Amino acid sequence: MGELSYYSDNNLFGSIVASNMGLTSLIITTIIVMLCGWFFLQRKTKAPLPPGRLGLPFIGETLEFMTAQKNNNSLAFFNSRVAKYGEIFKTNILFAPSISFGTPEANKFLFANENKLFQLCLPSSAAKLLGESFICQVGEEHKISRHTFMAFFGASSLHNFVPRFDNATKAHFQQFWEGRDEIKAMETIQHFLFSLVMDLFLSITEGPEFHSMQHDVEDYINGTFQLPIDFPGFAYHKAKLGRDNIKRTLDTIISRRRKDTKERKVEMYHDLLSFLLNTARDEEGNPIKDEKIKDNIAMLLFSSIETTSSTLSMALKYLFLNSHCLQEVVKEQMEISKTKDGAPLNWEDTRKMKYTWCVLQESLRIQPALEQAFRISIKEFEYGGFTIPKGWKVFWSANRTHMSPQIFPNPTKFDPSRFEGSGPQPFSFIGFGGGPRMCPGNEFARITMLIFLHRMVLNYEWCMVDPNEKIYVMPGPTFQKGLQLKLHKK
Numbered sequence: 001m002g003e004l005s006y007y008s009d010n011n012l013f014g015s016i017v018a019s020n021m022g023l024t025s026l027i028i029t030t031i032i033v034m035l036c037g038w039f040f041l042q043r044k045t046k047a048p049l050p051p052g053r054l055g056l057p058f059i060g061e062t063l064e065f066m067t068a069q070k071n072n073n074s075l076a077f078f079n080s081r082v083a084k085y086g087e088i089f090k091t092n093i094l095f096a097p098s099i100s101f102g103t104p105e106a107n108k109f110l111f112a113n114e115n116k117l118f119q120l121c122l123p124s125s126a127a128k129l130l131g132e133s134f135i136c137q138v139g140e141e142h143k144i145s146r147h148t149f150m151a152f153f154g155a156s157s158l159h160n161f162v163p164r165f166d167n168a169t170k171a172h173f174q175q176f177w178e179g180r181d182e183i184k185a186m187e188t189i190q191h192f193l194f195s196l197v198m199d200l201f202l203s204i205t206e207g208p209e210f211h212s213m214q215h216d217v218e219d220y221i222n223g224t225f226q227l228p229i230d231f232p233g234f235a236y237h238k239a240k241l242g243r244d245n246i247k248r249t250l251d252t253i254i255s256r257r258r259k260d261t262k263e264r265k266v267e268m269y270h271d272l273l274s275f276l277l278n279t280a281r282d283e284e285g286n287p288i289k290d291e292k293i294k295d296n297i298a299m300l301l302f303s304s305i306e307t308t309s310s311t312l313s314m315a316l317k318y319l320f321l322n323s324h325c326l327q328e329v330v331k332e333q334m335e336i337s338k339t340k341d342g343a344p345l346n347w348e349d350t351r352k353m354k355y356t357w358c359v360l361q362e363s364l365r366i367q368p369a370l371e372q373a374f375r376i377s378i379k380e381f382e383y384g385g386f387t388i389p390k391g392w393k394v395f396w397s398a399n400r401t402h403m404s405p406q407i408f409p410n411p412t413k414f415d416p417s418r419f420e421g422s423g424p425q426p427f428s429f430i431g432f433g434g435g436p437r438m439c440p441g442n443e444f445a446r447i448t449m450l451i452f453l454h455r456m457v458l459n460y461e462w463c464m465v466d467p468n469e470k471i472y473v474m475p476g477p478t479f480q481k482g483l484q485l486k487l488h489k490k
């Protein structure tokens, strides 16, 4: 028994040890399996970077992109990558790792997450020249400043300016188009827009300040987004001098305006400067500081002219190439003209120009005035099954979206009827951008372009000297020979 019991105890001990060892190894194995699973899941849940090529160190694919863009062919750059990598891909253009978005869903995501996941990123050299203007601000500061300016550029405020714009447009045609049988339309339109904004912003339509500003604004526009070489002869250096001259001229104009206000001549002025000096307030409810007024007026001169002149010039080209569309525009404008009996156009008239507005939007769809704009991701996040790292650039691209055959069938065909009725699906037409940074000048651009086309089609027939005139994009679309037109007065 004892032996037996010894044997049994020994056996029991052995079996306890054996079963403990079995349990321990079971626990260890379970932990190892769980750890492996956890690591595996961790690896699985961290989505990969979007596919694509970052290209050469630092310059990446910048040269290839810039060459394609300059030749008005950035779509080929994008299409080849979309075909290879899909709708979301990585690249390195403009010297930074970047991610390209192009579908309406991705555009919506980008615009809706401004300040949450993305923020505007301007090259620091350009931001330096744009100073304290609201285009350089982000977050709440941007929202408040932009709101101040929107009070002036919104539809309700521009309402009253329509007859004044129409009179200015008639005067422009008399001075610059009358009696000419050939014209470089794009630069003449730029001059027209410069005159219009100088009137709207500062009530200045002629004289030395007008001419010096014209020259300085041109330098400012041409050089701000160029290579930041601050040395005589380089575009960026000229832009800096231009910006300084604009601000000096604005100093003189502001002092004169203050004197006029004291002498109660202020009611003479209905313009942006008067609004900024007398009505607008900053975020703390104080009058806006002069430095901010000057930087914003200079920035608005900068943003308004090239974009609008390019869209109008493209519309003249497409109307010439599509005579059935031109006939529709003429019919619509004649109907309006018949009701006017020589009186200037008003706000309600511009509301009736529905087909003409479709023509302008279709022109902007095919040849966007701003092809893409960049944001920077302010935190890491996932989108579309990919990780978007913090600090990478993400950009929307108007020509990628506008030229997608899934969104706009037969995308190269000029077809203004795409914009009739409820128009294209949301976030598929992004000619004016979207979200909190959507173009605040779109209403102003809309009315000025409609009024211009009204006067143009009622008074002139035109044909392009070279219907295949080349277009460069640097960075906005520009006709190689300035859009040469032969004119025939009706």
Ligand code: HEM
Pocket (backbone or CB within 6 Å): 134, 135, 146, 153, 299, 300, 303, 304, 305, 307, 308, 311, 364, 369, 370, 373, 374, 430, 431, 432, 433, 434, 436, 437, 438, 439, 440, 441, 442, 444, 445
């Ligand atoms: C057809 C004419 C125009 C086109 C196609 C156009 C296009 C655009 C686009 C696409 C953006 C968005 C850029 C982005 O997302 O980063 C933008 C922004 C802007 N536009 Fe326009 N624009 C036009 C006319 C104007 C005019 C007439 C003005 C001024 C009166 C103006 C002032 C601005 C400003 C200040 C911004 C920056 C807004 C912000 O950052 O909050 N634009 N424009």
